[in-house]
Amino acid sequence: GQNIDQPTEMTATEGAIVQINCTYQTSGFNGLFWYQQHAGEAPTFLSYNVLDGLEEKGRFSSFLSRSKGYSYLLLKELQMKDSASYLCAVRISGTYKYIFGTGTRLKVLA
Amino acid sequence: NAGVTQTPKFRVLKTGQSMTLLCAQDMNHEYMYWYRQDPGMGLRLIHYSVGEGTTAKGEVPDGYNVSRLKKQNFLLGLESAAPSQTSVYFCASSYSTVAGPDKNIQYFGAGTRLSVL
Numbered sequence: 001g002q003n004i005d006q007p008t009e010m011t012a013t014e015g016a017i018v019q020i021n022c023t024y025q026t027s028g029f030n031g032l033f034w035y036q037q038h039a040g041e042a043p044t045f046l047s048y049n050v051l052d053g054l055e056e057k058g059r060f061s062s063f064l065s066r067s068k069g070y071s072y073l074l075l076k077e078l079q080m081k082d083s084a085s086y087l088c089a090v091r092i093s094g095t096y097k098y099i100f101g102t103g104t105r106l107k108v109l110a
Numbered sequence: 111n112a113g114v115t116q117t118p119k120f121r122v123l124k125t126g127q128s129m130t131l132l133c134a135q136d137m138n139h140e141y142m143y144w145y146r147q148d149p150g151m152g153l154r155l156i157h158y159s160v161g162e163g164t165t166a167k168g169e170v171p172d173g174y175n176v177s178r179l180k181k182q183n184f185l186l187g188l189e190s191a192a193p194s195q196t197s198v199y200f201c202a203s204s205y206s207t208v209a210g211p212d213k214n215i216q217y218f219g220a221g222t223r224l225s226v227l
Contacts, residue, residue, distance in 0.1 A: 030214075031214055041220065042114075042200060042220050043153075087152070097155060098155070100152045100153040100154075102150060
């Protein structure tokens, strides 16, 4: 079967750093994606990993370990506008499909 | 550049009624997807299409049909709506998934909020 696990909720303070973890067990793997989704809006692409290691994009970084079935999204210098849900998704190799986790709702407090 | 456009944005149906959700993309993407998003369950794939004239079933296809007569449009139909189909529906598109990492990014529409009473 296909399974992706993320924490349901996290809270952090403005200016701080937060790490959102994602573990996956899938029948195949061809890339892991992170999306941001503000309440009532569409998911928007944040980051992508297909090889092990860290990908950095401004205040956002994402890490992947394929052997451990593990990824994390790191958000630095948190801002109030970062309050949103963060979705972890895996593209299944040999298919055209993506499996999404249930998302982590992040609250950033002043 | 509009990206992915979904219509309508909101709809209320009675049980047994039918409706069609329209998704249009102007990015010349090959692949299009329909998802539903329910509280605590994340995005679940209903149907998808890898090109004009082709469709395939996803994880939760029962009660839905789709058509892709034109490359830019992907229609989702509910023939006889049920309360269990109350959800937020998202359409997404991407380039061919074999075209390289950047081409695997999915672009989402703003969603359709459907209530079935």
